[in-house]
Amino acid sequence: MVKPEWGRAAIYTQHGNPQDVIKVYDFKLEALPEDKILIENFVAPINPSDVNVVQGVYPLPKDRTEFTVKSNSAEGGVEKLVGTIGGNESIGRVLEIGSKVASISQQNFAVGDWVMFMSSPVASAWTTHTHVSPNEVIVLKNTHGLSPTQIASIKVNASTAYRMLLDIVKLEKGDYVIQNGANSGVGQIIIQLAKRWGYHTVNVVRGRENFDQLESFLKGLGADIVVKEEDLESPEVVALLADKPVRLALDCVCGPQAMKMVKHLKPEGVIATYGGMSKQPMPASAPILIFKDITFKGYWVSKWYKKNTPAKWLEMWDDIMTMMEKGELKEQVTTPINWFSGSGSSEKPLDIQEVQNAVTSTFTSGRKEIFVFTNNY
Ligand SMILES: NC(=O)c1ccc[n+]([C@@H]2O[C@H](COP(=O)([O-])OP(=O)(O)OC[C@H]3O[C@@H](n4cnc5c(N)ncnc54)[C@H](OP(=O)(O)O)[C@@H]3O)[C@@H](O)[C@H]2O)c1
Known part of the structure; x- marks a missing residue:
């Protein structure tokens, strides 16, 4: 698994309607802190509450973070940006594990493990890559052969x-x-x-x-x-x-x-x-x-999540995934918004303006959509 130098994320620098304030940026993936995990996201749904968070009317405060982003100016180069990545739900995989993670987490992370993003005051979901603390994700050791899209809205x-x-x-x-x-x-x-x-x-x-x-x-x-x-x-x-x-x-x-x-x-x-x-x-x-x-x-x-232990969350998710695996439960219908073109080894990121257009139109489409960052899972 290749660790990229740049991630791509949907970021807002001020509250407002997402179609106005969400901008897509390529941001520099800094060196991984010892107590964090590098995640590559596969998919992230767009929930009504995510829209409310961006609007600033949902009780889920998010801190702003400083990013080094590729400049959109004609001269190119990089610039600093202080903002917040949107979204609160994603499925991804572990790309790299900080050297202190094993000693501070009860979860047993391995490179390649799938993870469910939980919540974080700093990290968010609408990004191809992110650094998270171990308690901000739950490792899914058994995904029942399901696709990321099937699992994406379980949480x-x-x-x-x-x-x-x-x-x-x-x-x-x-x-x-x-x-x-x-x-x-x-x-x-x-x-x-x-x-x-x-x-x-x-x-x-x-x-x-x-x-x-x-x-x-x-x-x-x-x-x-x-x-x-x-x-x-x-x-x-x-x-x-x-x-x-x-x-x-x-x-x-x-x-x-x-x-x-x-x-x-x-x-x-x-x-x-x-x-x-x-x-x-x-x-x-x-x-x-x-x-x-x-x-x-x-x-x-x-x-409910606050009152119950991760073991209880996993018990419920496992029941849901078992029903899905048996064909007894279908995931919610969503329209994929791909951030890439091609497939398999020919998959490559879309031009950033194409992703921006797709992301902006998502918020006025009236459809239930899901960002798909990669189909290589
Ligand atoms: N409290 C919780 O823990 C929790 C957890 C998950 C979700 N939620 C909430 O549950 C709701 C549904 O979430 P979702 O992700 O399932 O939504 P969704 O798939 O995006 O669907 C939105 C639904 O709302 C309907 N709707 C929109 N505006 C409406 C209006 N003015 N009057 C009547 N119906 C309207 C839509 O119907 P049309 O097809 O007619 O537009 C559609 O059925 C959201 O409010 C979300 O925040 C709460």
């Missing part, structure tokens, strides 16, 4: 879906879960895990031209019922759900739309808000609270 989306179905209410087989944003990455995993664990799902999505196509995609994953958000209060949907034991609502939208979903919960049901895609506050009504005694709560998978 955030798949684990959130997994935990929310297990930890919020004690569901019984045959119970119904209603969720909005059902076509989201999290939503796709919720549908599949619920089906596998014996629960039914009511899946709320916004209406669209190709609704039928989306409905069949979600039903193909195991969705029982798919409804348009705008039909939630229609007599047909009210009648359809009247006798269904809907005990849990999973909400990534919030706002008045989420309240329409809450009305389908059975008395003493629970709604857990885990995202705020509508950017609207929740207008909980008195009758819902008084007569139906609905519990409103939040869910943040980061809290």
Whole structure:
């Protein structure tokens, strides 16, 4: 494995909308500190929370770092840049291990091991290469023969879906879960895990031209019922759900739309808000609270990671990867944004302006995308 002199990263120097503030740079990979590991990333998804971090509205403070970058000026050369690499989730491999790592880490790292990037105040994910402290990554000794793209969203989306179905209410087989944003990455995993664990799902999505196509995609994953958000209060949907034991609502939208979903919960049901895609506050009504005694709560998978040991994280990820290996669970659908052209030994980095264009358009595409830094894994 060759250790390159330069890495390439999507960096912001100030908060703002990522399409405006994220710039792609080639940065110098300095000598590896003794207590760090050099990682080569394969892939990194783009999550809504990553956008919020760049905007400066997500509680995940990131320090700024000084980089030596290749200058974009006509004269060329290098310049100093103080900024932050975007992203918070990636899969990569160990290229080099600092001489003190073995003595300060309980993890057993070897060159070539795959790692899951966890979190760091300094390091981030949208980069071809990075230096991380050993506690900022988890080594994955068994990746079940899966590709980086299959594993890429396990830490955030798949684990959130997994935990929310297990930890919020004690569901019984045959119970119904209603969720909005059902076509989201999290939503796709919720549908599949619920089906596998014996629960039914009511899946709320916004209406669209190709609704039928989306409905069949979600039903193909195991969705029982798919409804348009705008039909939630229609007599047909009210009648359809009247006798269904809907005990849990999973909400990534919030706002008045989420309240329409809450009305389908059975008395003493629970709604857990885990995202705020509508950017609207929740207008909980008195009758819902008084007569139906609905519990409103939040869910943040980061809290679960903080409360549990890495051994527990690995146990869950291993379960998820085993289901994927057996073909029982499909990863969320993503569109790859390659930072390279060619394949195999002919793979080479794209021109930096081409990567910049692809990265910028990612933030306005409306699609779920994933940066692919290399296919040589
Ligand atoms: N709390 C946690 O621990 C945790 C963990 C993981 C994810 N999350 C959150 O979960 C949410 C989904 O994440 P993801 O990565 O799965 O997202 P994603 O795949 O990018 O999908 C986004 C979803 O949001 C919907 N949406 C966007 N704007 C909307 C609006 N104004 N009203 C209604 N629906 C809207 C989209 O529907 P359309 O197709 O109609 O645009 C799509 O279903 C995000 O808010 C994310 O931050 C939270």
